[in-house]
Amino acid sequence: MRKKVLIVGLGLIGGSLAKAIRAAHDVDITGYDTNQESLIEAKSLGIIDHYTAVISDSAKAADFILLAAPVNSILEHIELLSKIDLKPGVIITDVGSTKRQIVNKAANVFQGRCTFIGGHPMAGSHKSGVSASQPNLFENAYYFIVPDTIDKTKEADQLQTLLKGTHAKFITVTPDKHDDIVGIISHFPHLIASGLVHHLKEHPEQEFNLRNLAAGGFRDITRIASADPVMWQDIISNNSDIMLKLFHSWEEEMGRIKTMLMSNDRDQIKTFFSDAKAYRDGFPQKEKGAIPAYYDLYADIPDQPLAISDITRLIGEADLNLTNINIIELRENIFGVLRLSFPTLQQREQAMAVLSNNNYKTYLND
Ligand SMILES: NC(=O)c1ccc[n+]([C@@H]2O[C@H](COP(=O)([O-])OP(=O)(O)OC[C@H]3O[C@@H](n4cnc5c(N)ncnc54)[C@H](O)[C@@H]3O)[C@@H](O)[C@H]2O)c1
Numbered sequence: 001m002r003k004k005v006l007i008v009g010l011g012l013i014g015g016s017l018a019k020a021i022r023a024a025h026d027v028d029i030t031g032y033d034t035n036q037e038s039l040i041e042a043k044s045l046g047i048i049d050h051y052t053a054v055i056s057d058s059a060k061a062a063d064f065i066l067l068a069a070p071v072n073s074i075l076e077h078i079e080l081l082s083k084i085d086l087k088p089g090v091i092i093t094d095v096g097s098t099k100r101q102i103v104n105k106a107a108n109v110f111q112g113r114c115t116f117i118g119g120h121p122m123a124g125s126h127k128s129g130v131s132a133s134q135p136n137l138f139e140n141a142y143y144f145i146v147p148d149t150i151d152k153t154k155e156a157d158q159l160q161t162l163l164k165g166t167h168a169k170f171i172t173v174t175p176d177k178h179d180d181i182v183g184i185i186s187h188f189p190h191l192i193a194s195g196l197v198h199h200l201k202e203h204p205e206q207e208f209n210l211r212n213l214a215a216g217g218f219r220d221i222t223r224i225a226s227a228d229p230v231m232w233q234d235i236i237s238n239n240s241d242i243m244l245k246l247f248h249s250w251e252e253e254m255g256r257i258k259t260m261l262m263s264n265d266r267d268q269i270k271t272f273f274s275d276a277k278a279y280r281d282g283f284p285q286k287e288k289g290a291i292p293a294y295y296d297l298y299a300d301i302p303d304q305p306l307a308i309s310d311i312t313r314l315i316g317e318a319d320l321n322l323t324n325i326n327i328i329e330l331r332e333n334i335f336g337v338l339r340l341s342f343p344t345l346q347q348r349e350q351a352m353a354v355l356s357n358n359n360y361k362t363y364l365n366d
């Protein structure tokens with residue numbers, strides 16, 4: 001019999017997981033989402049087999065339940081599931097970006113009656129919704145597996161087998177360790193990115209229309225500020241104690257920079273940048289999670305009508321999956337640069353070949 005999977009929340013992550021699971025297994029997938037349109041779209045794309053407006057019957061029949069809604073909705077669903085008579089042996093997991101409250105809540109309400117193993121794939125996007133989902137979103141990304149204190153090796157293996165189509169690299173950590181790690185690498189940077197946008201928005205020189213002048217650098221560093229506010233509201237409020245701890249070290253860092261500028265010591269300024277560059281350049285290039293979120297290709301575009309549509313047509317005809325497109329700079333009568341993002345290295349290489357064969361100049365900037 002085909003195993004039954006219930007996915008609660010069919011957005012970017014739920015939809016991408018459904019696609020990855022389907023790619024590796026012949027399973028029966030039911031979707032539940034408060035947004036009816038997501039369900040209809042998921043069904044019509046063949047991501048799910050069925051959808052439901054109430055989860056109880058599908059939950060009772062499920063072998064695996066994946067909670068992929070925002071963090072607070074995951075907490076609500078854990079509570080709800082604890083009141084349903086679930087199938088013996090069912091494995092429940094989630095993808096929420098914080099883990100202490102989720103794993104604790106599950107341990108408290110399930111009381112060992114069924115298996116809950118927290119999860120968190122370290123890949124994503126500032127885009128949301130099932131239409132942005134991709135089967136290979138998690139390829140080579142780290143995927144945190146976060147059991148509670150009870151030994152759940154056998155069930156964790158079963159979960160990883162279900163998720164093998166993600167081609168992610170599983171790493172087991174405690175809830176405390178998880179929230180500390182993602183605090184520094186994901187949540188705190190998100191606060192800073194949104195803070196930088198506010199900083200620009202509140203700047204007095206608004207008659208120069210600063211947001212139009214903000215070029216590639218500002219756009220790159222603030223890309224994640226375009227992510228879904230509800231998702232981030234839940235993440236930050238669940239991890240606020242760790243954010244507050246990180247503010248101490250951040251303020252110290254800002255203080256060091258300020259002192260360096262006040263002394264205007266040119267050697268020290270150079271060392272500041274060269275140390276940061278050396279550390280960042282040492283990040284693994286071909287793995288997702290750290291950098292790059294996508295595989296970016298840059299192409300010169302002449303200031304001619306239809307140049308962009310010609311490039312996207314060539315990429316579409318080659319059956320390549322363009323995950324993002326961004327015009328870095330385009331002024332009259334000069335070349336602009338188009339940043340094209342692809343989900344895999346291989347697709348980027350194919351796009352490079354297609355564009356070069358059609359006389360477009362392309363670059364990498366990894
Ligand atoms: N986006 C990322 O980069 C990323 C990466 C890893 C983990 N996560 C985590 O994954 C989860 C989902 O994020 P996403 O990016 O897929 O968001 P998304 O907005 O694309 O999808 C969330 C889906 O959940 C649905 N939903 C909201 N409340 C619900 C409820 N009460 N019951 C059922 N469905 C509900 C929404 O309608 C939406 O379809 C979040 O917990 C987030 O923290 C996100």
Ligand SMILES: O=C(O)C(=O)C[C@]1(C(=O)O)C=C[C@@H](O)C=C1
Pocket residue numbers: 096097121122123124125126127185186187224227289293
């Ligand atoms: O690539 C992005 O846009 C993301 O923000 C992805 C990102 C991250 O911070 O790296 C965001 C939240 C998740 O919990 C995991 C991944």
